[in-house]
Amino acid sequence: MPLPPQQPVYLVDGTRTPFDRRLRRDSSGGNAYTAQDLLHIAARDLLSRQPFDSTKIDNVIMASSQTLDCSSLAEDAARRLRCTNALTPQTFSGNEGVGIQALSYAYQAITSQGKSLVLLGGVEVVNAPLISASDELSEWFQVWKNASSISAKTKVFNTLHTSYFRQRAMPSDTPNERYTRHQSQAEAAANQSQISLDAQAEYVNLSQRRLKYAQRNNTLCNIVPVYYLDGSSRSSDENVITLDPESLKQALQTNPEATGLVTQNSVAQATEGACCLLLASQAFIDEYNITPLAQLFSPNTSACTDAIEASLNKHDLTSEEIDYWEWDEASAAEILALKQKPLFKSLSSFDRINLDGGCLATGNPFAAGQLRNILQLSHTLQRNKGEYGVCHFGFNSQNISTILLRNAIGDTAGRDT
Amino acid sequence: MSQFQHLTLSQGAHEIVLLRIDVKDSPTNILSLAVLKEINEAVGGIRDQGFKGLVISSAKPNHFIQGADTATLLSLKTPQAVDAYINLGSQVCRRIAELPFPTVALIEGSCLNSGWDIALSCQRRVASYEATVNYDYFQQGYYSGFGGITRLITRIGLRDTLRFLSKGEQTAEQLKALSLVDHRTPSYQTQAVIDQFFQHLRESENTTPYVAKTHRSNSLIPRHLLLLALKKQDACLAKSPSEQQACASIIDTWSEYNISEDAYLAETKSAIKLLQSPLTQYHLKLTQLKQRLNAGTKRLDGGINRVHIIGCGSMGRYIARLCAQNGFIVTLYDTRNSALEKLLPELNQYFTQQNIAQTERQRITDNINLSPENYSLPHADIVIEATPEVCLAKASLLKDIESSAKDTALLLTSTSCFPLEELSKNMQTPSRLALFNPYNPCFKSDLVEVSTTGGNQHLATIQSFAKSLSLTPAKVKSATGYLGTRLMMVFLTESMLIHQARNSIISIDKQALKMGMCHAPFELIDEIGITECLRIAEALADRRGIDVPNILIQKHEQGLVGKRSGSGFYRYKNGVKQDGLLNNKLTTSTNKIKVSVTEQRLIEKIINEARACLKEGIVEDEDILDLVATMTTGFPMQHGGPLNYLKALKAANKTLTK
Structure with a gap:
């Protein structure tokens, strides 16, 4: 099927850290990792x-939805990676769609500005104060307060240790930032499309089950372990839903929040993580004789709800011709609402959507999560010998984006048509 | 003003004399006898000329004054020559210190040893941000004797002086914190700071010399208290026998003369004595030997910067850190995540010990990529195999490495006991494999054994790589145990055999240290690791027909690992040896062997093995053999190595038998 002629852009490779609510966690003798790290x-x-x-x-x-301390992400990355000084690194920050904005910019850099190799990255960290009152500091302060004489206060003062002022990552049980942001949106989708709690619970279970399956079978690709100063490491995504399927269903049904349809478990939770992709031009691929993961087509960002249709029409494709889909699992309700659209009538179940689980199970570091979806979809296409895949981001009616991927290996003989 | 060969004297603004040292035909300002004579003459000439100040600086980029180099010190063959040199240096510093107008030393770049003595003899010191001071004479067991030590003690007290000397290289920031430099400025502002300083003096019409405040610990009562405290602690301050020698000499001089005028004279006399001591002479020869080994070797270039290390044991981690420090991009691969997890804590500990700045820490850590997957192998310029000493596993791994690595990649193994021919037997091109076996981390040394069967060009590349890592390459012949391991195992095996003859481990260790060995044998086994020792012993036993001591097998069968696990021959808590042995029933004995018997057996074995190595052509140079033997076996430094000792015995018509 002929595709519109354009300068091809390839996804050469990608890596990501595990997604974890405390990925930057404190290490003995050192501070927590920064977003740059x-x-x-x-x-x-x-x-x-x-x-x-x-x-x-x-x-x-580079992209990060946060603005604090992330303004020089790209400059810092270029310096630490020893890139040439001639670069003009770009950092995108400030909103949840920065990942796809950065991708669009990188795409344009290759197609329009003649760049041959672009490093694209996304990172999210949970905001934490630089110095927080640790438990030890609070305890120390109480003892100091209770000391009656000057000599006693001096003795207590001598026990004050600098480690009490260490930078700390947010503990895992603090309120879910993502949930508070997306609750109303998910509620609206659930009400509009009449999504039941049962259906949501079933989908959350599916996402969780798929993640565990993928972890057992090593189909989550290119995860780079993060090592800590205390001699520990993190090499796989944190399974943010700790409840077993039955308990989860019960929790969803019996503990509804005020509006009664969406709970913390059915909205993706905020986690920390980073993902990097290398995009290259055809000339670069030829020069180094590289086998890329996938060919990327122009990202399509639309204000209307039919962004997928627009994207497919642009490339003269139908939804049946798309082998695999990677949908941003902002919430179970929104995924189920999207699935009800007439465009997906041919998809009887979720067997081509989010095969390796999604943000509901792993948590969602916005910019990193978006790039992770592209990386994971390209691996899914290769693994299952699919030809086309579509990544879909954002359910907010103001900002919906899609990107079409094509398996670059070319061996799609096993493609299920 | 008169013309000199190694310096220029000129008059600057405000009647200030500028003395710029620029030693002829040398990249650095080495204080040879001729240079000292010129400085002496120059300083003597300006004394009564009515000048308002003196600035001593260097014309060499990134260097101030380097002090006397090894060749200069070794060329002082007679006691008279040593006497003349040190007295002249002392006279120069005294003349500078006694000038009747303000004097300033402008330190830009590195300042070493007696260069620092000259800087200290000035009343003020201005240092650029990049300036560093290193007094490494102290680590080699002596000091220059130019009066710098007494001046240091006057300013910062004895305790801080000893700490300063034993710390190694110190930055301008650290010197400022100790009040040893008056101003720390960026390079482009140093001249402005000096101008401002003299202008200020001129405006205040103050041209009298500045007298530094004497440190309070030099007064009578604190002095005696400090002396008592230091006598208990001097062993802690000094890390090695050489440092102990210098440390003891400084404390003795201070306790007798404090900071009086006689102290300067006593310092000079002590320095003359120290410089001629066997320990110092050994260190000087060692330094000269290293310079010889490094001569003509250039650092690697040509875009070689990706190093892939397979095996994250202590050797793998050490090489990874060294590569990262020297700017290489390293991937450290191991299938065991637990091994990879050890790197960052170890690195952090090293950073803290070495007091490395935060930016440098980040630079080093950024250069190391820990990977449980072997993706980087096909793209690496240098591949280093650093897996445990199991011959078949190594040979099989090296075959796989050869098939996956780039054709141009340098393939190195860090084996310490298997010959290259045996390891490369499965490879398509066996000559691609080379030995790269650093003596660190077991022995704190910058020496690395290199060997290849691939010709001179190949050897030169490996030597360049060693140089790029700031290591000194020692070429050895490919053979079982090479050089260091072979000598070390003879020492350890003999110690274990002495023990098996029902002699106490503790007494053997004590006797070894008493006879001047640097290592206690059983502590060394714990340090290396019982499993590693057993593997090496078995490899040598199979190939060289040496017995594997039963005690080693028993310890291994008990599941003891050594210092790392907290239990070996001794018990360890947080890496510190505890009193008493781990298993008294197994390892102690009531018999107490005579010191002379232990000494005779150990020294005899080491000497015989050293002679055998030389005979078999493992190493061509006797000096290298002596150096390696001293390092790996802890052979008494004052003997200058087994072969040197044997020569001395022969010359004195003595034998080992007592």
């Missing part, structure tokens, strides 16, 4: 897998 860990590993070094990178584009 997480990005560097992912990018460093990505480059070590390539036959070329960092001097070949033409541009570094």
Whole structure:
């Protein structure tokens, strides 16, 4: 089927850190990892897998939904990776759609600005104060307060230790930021499309089950372990839903929030993580004789709800011709609402959607999660010998994006048509 | 003003004399006898000329004054020559210190040893941000004797002086914190700071010399208290026998003369004595030997910067850290995640011990990629195999490495006991494999054994790689145990055999240290690891017909690992040896062997093995053999190595038998 002629853009490779609510966690004797550190860990590993070094990178584009301390993400990444000084790194920040914005910019950099290799990254960390009152500090303060004489206060003062002021990552049981942001949106989708609690519970279970299956069978690709100063490491995604299927169903049904349809477990929880992708032009692929993961087509961002249709029409494809889908699991209700659309009538079940679980099960670091979806879809296409795949991001009516991927290996003989 | 060969004297603004040292035909300002004579003459000449100040600086980029180099010190063959050199240096510093106008030393870049003595003899010191000071004479068991030590004690007290000397290289920031430099500025502002300083003096019409405040610990009562405290602690302050020698000399001089005028004279006399001591002479020869080994070797270039290390044991981690420190991009691969997890805590501990700045820590850590997957192998420029000493496993792994690595990649193994021919037997091109076996982390040394069957060009590349890592390459012949391991195992095996003859482990260790060995044998086994020792012993036993001591097998069968696990021959808590042995029933004995018997057996074995190595051509140079033997077996430094000792015995017409 003929596709519109354009400068092809390829996804060469990608890596990501595990997604975890406390990925930057404190280590003895050192501070928590910063967003820059997480990005560097992912990018460093990505480059070590390539036959070329960092001097070949033409541009570094980084994204994070946060604005605090993330303004120089790209500059910092370029410096730490020892890229050439001629680069003009770009950082996108400030909203939840930065991942796809950065991807669009990277795409344009190759198709319009003549760049041949672009490092694209996304990272999210949970905001934490630089110095927080630790339990030890609170305890110490109480003892100091209770000391009656000057000599007693001096003695207590001598026990004050600098480690009490360490930078700390947010503990896992603090209120779910993502949930508070998306609750109303999910409620609206559930009401509008009449999504039941049962259906939501079933979908959350599906996502959780798929993640566990993928973890057992090592189909979650290119996860770079994060090592800590205390001699521990994190090498797989945190399963943010700790309840077993039955308990989860019960929890969803018996503990509804005020509006009664959406609970914390049916909305993706905020986690920390980083993901990096390498995008390259055809010339670069030919020069290094690289086998890319996938070919990317122009990202399509639309204000209307039929962004997928628009994207498919643009490339003269139908939904039946798309082998696999990766939908941003912002909430179970929104996924189920999207599935009810006439466009997906041919899809009887979720057997082509989010095969390896999604953000409901792993949590969602926005910018990193979006790039992770693209990376995971490209691996799904390769693994299952599919030809086309579509990533869909955002359910907010103001900002919906899709991107079409094509398996670049070309061996799609096993494609299920 | 008169013309000199190694310095220029000129008059600057405000009647200030500028003395710029620029030693002819040398990249650094080495204080040879001729240079000292010129400085002496120059300083003597300006004394009564009515100048308002003196600035001593260097014309060499990134260097101030380097002090006397090893060649200069070794060229002082007679006691008279040593005497003349040190007295002249002392006179120069005294003349600078006694100038009747303000004097300033402008330190830009590195300042070493007696260069620091000259800087200290100035009344003020201005350092650029990049300036560093290193007084490494102290680590080698002596000091220059130019009066710098007494001046240091006057300013910062004895305790801080000893800490300063034993710390190694110190930055301008650290010197400022100790009040040893008056101003710390960016390089482009140093001249402005000096101008401002003299202008200020001129405006205040103060041209009298500045007298530094004497540290309070030099007064009578604190002095005696400090002396008592230091006598208990001097062993802690000094890390090695050489440092202990220098440390004891400094404390003795201070306790007798404090910071009086006689102290300067006593310092000079002590320095003359120390410089001629066997320990110092050994260190000087060792330094010269390292310089010889490094001569003509260039650092690697040509875009070689990706290193892939397979095996994250202590050797793998050490090489990874060294590569990262020297700018290589390293991937450390191991299938055991638990091994990879050890790197960051170890690195952090190293950073803390070495007081490494935060930016440097980040730079080093950024260069290391820990990977439980072997993706980087096909793209690496240098591949280093650093897995445990199991011959078949190594040979099989090296075959796989060869098939996956780039054709141009340098393939290295860090084996310490298997010959290259045996490891490369499955490879398509066996000559691609080379030995790269650093003596660190077991022995704190920058020496690395290198060997190849691939010709001179191949050897030169490996030597360049060693140089790039700031290591000194020692070429050895490919053979079982090579050089270091072979000598070390003879020492350890003999110690275990002495023990098996029902002699106490503790007494053997004590006797070894008493006879001047640097290592206690059983502590060394715990340090290396019982499993590693057994593997090496078995490899040597199979190939060289040496017995494997039963005690080693028994310890291994008991599941004891050594210092790392907290139990070996001794018990350890947080890496610190505890009193008493782990298993008294198994390892102690009531018999107490005579020191002379232990000494005779150990020394004889080491000497015989060293002679055998030389005969078999494992190493061509006797000096290298002596150096390696001293390092790996802890052979008494004052003997200068087994072969040197044998020569001395022969010359004195003595034998080992007592």
